[in-house]
Amino acid sequence: MKYVDEYRDGALARAVASAIRAEADPARTYRFMEFCGGHTHAIARYGLEDLLPANVRMIHGPGCPVCVLPVSRVDAAIRLASQPGVTLATYGDLMRVPGSKGMSLQKAKAVGADIRMVYSTLDALRIAEQEPGREVVFFAIGFETTTPPTAVALRMAETKRLGNFSVFCNHVMTPAAMRAILTTPDGVPLDGFVGPAHVSTVIGTAPYAFCAAEFGRPVVIAGFEPLDVMQAVLMLVRQVNAGRCAVENQYARAVTPEGNRKAQALVAELFELRDAFEWRGLGVLPNSALKLRPSFARFDAEARFGVETLTAADNPACDCGAILRGMKRPPDCRLFGRTCTPENPIGACMVSSEGACAAHWTYGRFREPVRAVPIEGVLP
């Protein structure tokens, strides 16, 4: 397959792996965080760990929009969906995200809430057009990649004068999360980032400059194909060895320094920064998420339905927070693989197919027997 097979060439991967082994200094350890769940997924799915030397460690980051959505926002979506006359349109991964008291959108659907899985914002818009008697709310989540499609849907709703369409906005921003990782007290020691792929096609490379300038951590923006990840690791090793610290772009076939200006302009026109937003695992972060501008308030589900986001605690035994910050690995969690599996996820990292726990469980759990830990008393 053109433009795919080239990035999955086993022989080339082995050559890159040899270069990493040859250039990595055996006297030190390299700890690189892959920010995106897409990278985590590629590493697990293609068994890349087997190709890296033991002193080059990959640390899974928080870059999965499903994983970082806090319980309180899931609860709010369930309350929204349970209102009479409301149809909640959502991306499928969100269906199983646990809210509080073991509830999820999937369970709410099974007891009667009108919740529909969509593949795009335009599907949600189509439902609103076809069913004018219902209030259709699109449950918008994602990093900078998915914000422009939400903006397009809003623009179309405005043009079509749709009075029954609104957006429950949960769009969050990547640089804020990277800053939070780098400023966490006693945070995990990092030697660099494999930077976001699709996000960077929208925002470009410039927004990561602070990682290098303020925190002295190199960033290599990389695509989601396995060879992309391997090459990014080699580029990071070279930067570290040379004592350099820069934002480099491995994903030059899709990412430019300035990003997609048209998408950025559209987003800026419709959205503005929230003062603060709660992230699962990272806490409340300032200027880290978007909301609709007041001029689009009529399409804002939070304003329209008086959505109240009540604080809700994560399951105390769940280590998603520490895993999202790179402080723990999935098998370190007491729930991993025992009560928390993809069929019965307790934490969000197990829900999303790109979550660190789901990736490790699905592809990599043969690597290590998990030690037996009593779990009585920690069930949800």
Place this chain on the structure above:
Amino acid sequence: MLTPRYGRLDLKAGRVEMTHGAGGRAMAQLIGEIFRPALANEFLSQGNDQAIVPLPAGGRLAMTTDGYVVSPLFFPGGDIGSLAVHGTINDLAMAGATPLYLTANFVIEEGFALADLARIATSMGAAAREAGVPVVAGDTKVVERGKADGLYISTAGVGVVPSGLDLSGDRARPGDAILLSGAIGDHGVAIMSSRENLTFETAVLSDSAALHGLVAAMVAAAGPHLKLMRDPTRGGLAATLNEIARQSSVGLQIEEAAIPVRPQVAAACELLGLDPLNVANEGKLVAVVEPQAAEPLLAAMRAHPLGRDAVRIGTVTRDDQHFVQMTTAFGGKRIVDWLAGEQLPRIC
């Protein structure tokens, strides 16, 4: 060793969710905790797609039943009618049975177009005639508008098992070879390409086909060396291999590079963020055979039109955890797991 506690079904307050029908571990749990204990008997507990029951006058009968709720009802390469015939014949064939008769039950939603019903019935009849397995009895029910998704078909099938043949999901042993009859993912991609909210253009047709002819050729070639067969339908090759590993208490080691996937299917899966290993098939089979008979069996499969692209994809191993492990085309190792819930495109 890690033994997951999947949690028991909440029989007081729990509800059926869509994942309970998706062919993954949740469905296995539903069957294991509700149907199997309620209906317990020695045949059901074997966990195969059909039961082999003794006849009072001697010989063995294979019986199966299946429901078809496919959406859309018409898809490239087939429709719900021919699918119902092929699927039920294949469930019998996987035991090495010669399928003899089918029955069909139609649950039709008020308002369903008669022209579509006639088209489906005609297709069903043609499939049955081509396979030489007639639909000998039927039943029709109509439910009010909104109480069914157009049309559901349930079929039952019976066949006879040749004496001396014993194929069952619990017979795989370390060292056995794992064979696959052809490229995977065609049916699932054909269905997805015609779903209302996901339409995309592809030349991929469903592989829906009756496999009893291929099976007869395989039985003739491998005889008692053939240990088991299973068709990787919903849940794809991954679910089928995991079922075999679990039923036989073994591990499976497969090679990604050996598994045929058509370029168009691979491309569609890339586009949608799906793994072909989890995508449904309706005209393929997996066979486990003693190693010395693997090559002759492959030759016999390749001589049949439905097994032209047959390949050996791996070996049965000893593994207390019953993992299906795969060497990736990259040379790394990974697990091939059951699908949890539905496969979904990436969000960002």
